[in-house]
Amino acid sequence: MTAAASSDADLITAHAAGDPHAFSELVRRHRDRMWAVALRTLRDPEEAADALQEAFISAFRAAASFRAESQVTTWLHRIVVNACLDRMRRRQTRPTVPLPEAGPGEPVAPRDAMAERETRLVVQAALNELPEEQRAPIVLVDVEGYSVAETAQLLGIAEGTVKSRCARGRAKLAKVLGHLRNQGADANVPVNDVQVQQGRQLEER
């Protein structure tokens, strides 16, 4: 039942029927994307790992009552996103922990690859500085490629709210990342964005 060809729904059914490996297979299929979401929203690898472990255990226990009218993926992702949001709400301001630089297969030495990696670090640093209410929808929509409708469902907010939070977040990022030349009028940019901008300028030299 845990063969690669099984659908997610098949795996949930197998899990409910007592297959001890079905749920782990389901998790294996989705864990990388969920890890990225957790890490980018929580910004702390230890917290992301704790959130995912809690979420997967919670999903494991709730899977027997899963109803097929919703997509397995959406259901599982919603549990993960909620676990992350709960942690974001509970915690006070915490120092930002640098994220891993890149995925597998990243070239080590070539100059262009290094510049690209620098750019990604700058973008990730800028993303980390956004308020949490803007960072979560931007991570889901703009980085992970969820639709606005899916994101609204995952975050439990209206689609219009997703759009406007993304809009505000993107406007800040555009300034921080140096895509907007004249940033004088709007002052919503946090202080340490200056460092991010300087980083980008250095990288562009």
Next chain:
Amino acid sequence: MTGNARRSGPPWSVDLLAELHAGALDPRTEAELRPLVENDPEAREILAALDATLEDLHNLPPIPMPRHVAERIDAALADEARPTAPVIDFAQAKARRAKRLGWGAGLLAAAAVAVGVAVVAIPGNNTAGDGGVAQKDPTAPVTGSAKPPTSGDLPAVRGQNFGPVFGDVLKAQNYGPLENQEKLADCLRGANITAGKPLGVSPITLDDKPAVMAILPAGTPGAYRIVVVDPQTCGPDNPDGVLASSTIQP
């Protein structure tokens, strides 16, 4: 934002243009604003900057889950699937080895029956990946009791009942009095156990005595090994510093 876009610009605020860009404006305002913006070079620059921002975000690389996190979650799920799994007791294994050597065979066999756990021999050179297989035995009596940790308390284990503290130890990376992975590895080496970084490690109490419990990967997905050491006495030359060693297979 209702139909007053013309009055508010140009120049329009970045936030307003970002809302237009995101499709967040109501249809009437968007219909009014769109042609004006398209004829305004400064506004078009801002929209281009927002496009470039989106491209930056799209180009962020995937972040695969690190192996140690994946192993930790696999172990937690395996434990969840088998909440009452019996474990292989290190002391029992040593007893069996002693039995093979003819040391107090009758007494040790009686002890094994009394605690009702699966017993295997621990080979001379163990690694975290080659442990024995725990046999699930629903008839096995409870061999001890454990309470889940409470705030300010160390996780407490009695007997061989590690289940209630498993999740907490799995989430921890606290070597306690052992301080670091090297010292834990030294202690395990005393019992011929070779181990890398534990999935989780935490100070506990074992039968009210301070100890350190670690959960190690056991070589195959869902398999793991629980070890408990006495931080006061364990070391590379002391096999008795390892108080318990149990391997669970999926």
